[in-house]
Amino acid sequence: MKHILVTGGAGFIGSNFIHYMIQHHPEYRITNLDKLTYAGNLENLRDIEAHPTYTFVQGDICDAALVEKLMQPADAVVHFAAETHVDRSIMDAGSFITTDVYGTFVLLEAARKYPIERFIQISTDEVYGTAMSPEGVSRPSLETDALMPLSPYAASKSGADRLAFSYWATHKLPVIITRCSNNYGPYQYPEKLIPLFVTNALDNIPMPVYGDGQNTRDWIYVEEHCAAVDLLLHSSGYDGEIFNIGANREYSVLQISDLILDILGKPKSLIRFVQDRPGHVPRHAVDTAKLRRCFNWSASVDFHAMLEKTVQWYREHETWWRRIKEQDAGYKQYYQQQYQGNV
Template identity: 60%
Template sequence: MRILVTGGAGFIGSNFVRHMLATYPTDEIVVLDKLTYAGNITNLPPLSTTPRLSFVQGDICDERTVVQVLEDCDAIVHFAAETHVDRSLLQAQDFMRTNVQGTYVLLEAARQQHIQRFLHISTDEVYGNACSPEGVSRPSLETDTLLPLSPYAASKVGADTLAFSYWASYRLPVTITRCSNNYGPYQYPEKQLPLFILNALEDRPLPIYGDGQHSRDWIHVDDHVEVLALILHQPAAHVVGEIFNIGAHEERTTLQNARTILKILEKPGELLSFVQDRPGNVQRHAVDTSKIRQQLGWQARISFAAGMRQTIDWYRDNPAWIETIKEKHNEFLMAALQRGMPR
């Protein structure tokens, strides 16, 4: 199978590429990535020594580029997106362009070229607060109403529904996945866990929104990419036209995460710093994974305790990677590291 991976130089995308190359020796990967602030070519295996991997720098909103890179491809795994809630509160236009318009360009090109699989990577952010229609807190189901609370989440709702419409209208073989919060190697350090880790390593305060009781389900990126590969290689009848929640059932609050990191690194509790909550902050993100467990027999295998220690070790052992990020002097990231804007 020849697979186009959009956003393949980003956090989850690059981990997916590494997993695919290591696990499926006959698959070929084409990465299309714009290399914005969060994209990093060094996240990928070396191109010169990885013959089954090719890279194209380009924008998913550019129809000509998309059509060209899709030549001879059998499948699309669509990661490319603006993903940071805090950035969406400041620059919503970028999210609408990339996440909605870019997804449309990919879907239309896939339809015209008769792509065999279109795996659309979404997020549990589309549900808003995890609760029943009656307002009772519980993990979100694939059938729940989508109630986004940020421009980022709204842009992903637009992309999700557009992707599903191409299945409903044109029978484009679309599968949609909605995953909980990811963590692990190569995550851009504006997000909560790498931000906390870097600040703790450098004895800076760990900024915590509000009272720190906002809860998220956390999944290690290795578990996430493993199940995405599983979906991609399933018989079409098992997954096409379906929506799957993906999670690890590891719900933790922001304050719990901060304290865990300080404990592992043997740093003082005085580094905890409570800051003003952001607008529209979701109180609880969690997904019900019954469907994917029952239909595909999959469940996450990496505990948060083990995954968090591995992740901390990775950031501590890769200072050169961190320095290449800092050398870009991204204004938003620098502000996050100093004042803090955790997801």
């Protein structure tokens, strides 16, 4: 495997994955295809933009001609590109369907025309809806659980997930599907929970907590997610398989808020409870036993240490996030529409 096509590589997880691959596989050619929508940011990759094995191509995964051109020399695809924010999908579902479902279709169609070795479909634990057994008992989601998406974002990712599986079932395309829990770490767009709360707190702006703040998520440091994807990328004998990726570290939104305020030495009065969002999932968590069983892999870093490291990154990269929050018209419009009158 010598040439990897990464879609959405200027986004949060994609850019971290490219950094990871260049560090661990410096001989690989990496082509990054990204449309540079609001969450795509070339600043995320400024330090490696001149790396001799890295190429950036600005373009849309829905552009079949461009995708075929980039697919032809590739040995593998890691497909991160997607509209990913639940709140935005509630406000405007159409772009999610176009990018997440149709864009994935375009990539799969191109991939089946060329002898690629692996297609990694990056899905999400959002596709399961609330983590529970078929009998309604709360527990981490299994790969075999039914998909019960509760937001347009989750539905669009469910569609892409199942479409990718169908290309293995029908065309024997060497697909592996990953469903990961909530990521955190550097370069995360500041509308997402942890960077939003950190940057708001740094500016002494209220942190908007939906409902009572008891909704829980499993949190994985982004570099560990990248390590798991790298492992699956180089695996053999797992075509058509689905793997949950998570850290088995569940915290509620309110607990995350408290931890961030403690790290920053800020008062709890910055927590501001706001009206809950429609279809808010009470618990997301994934069972990662399959990944441990097949690869003896599990997340190992300490959550509190990595959260402190993440908070420190945002402290040290104020220019990065302040440009988005203060100069990006799309971000300001979203924030005002989502929280105006509530914070």
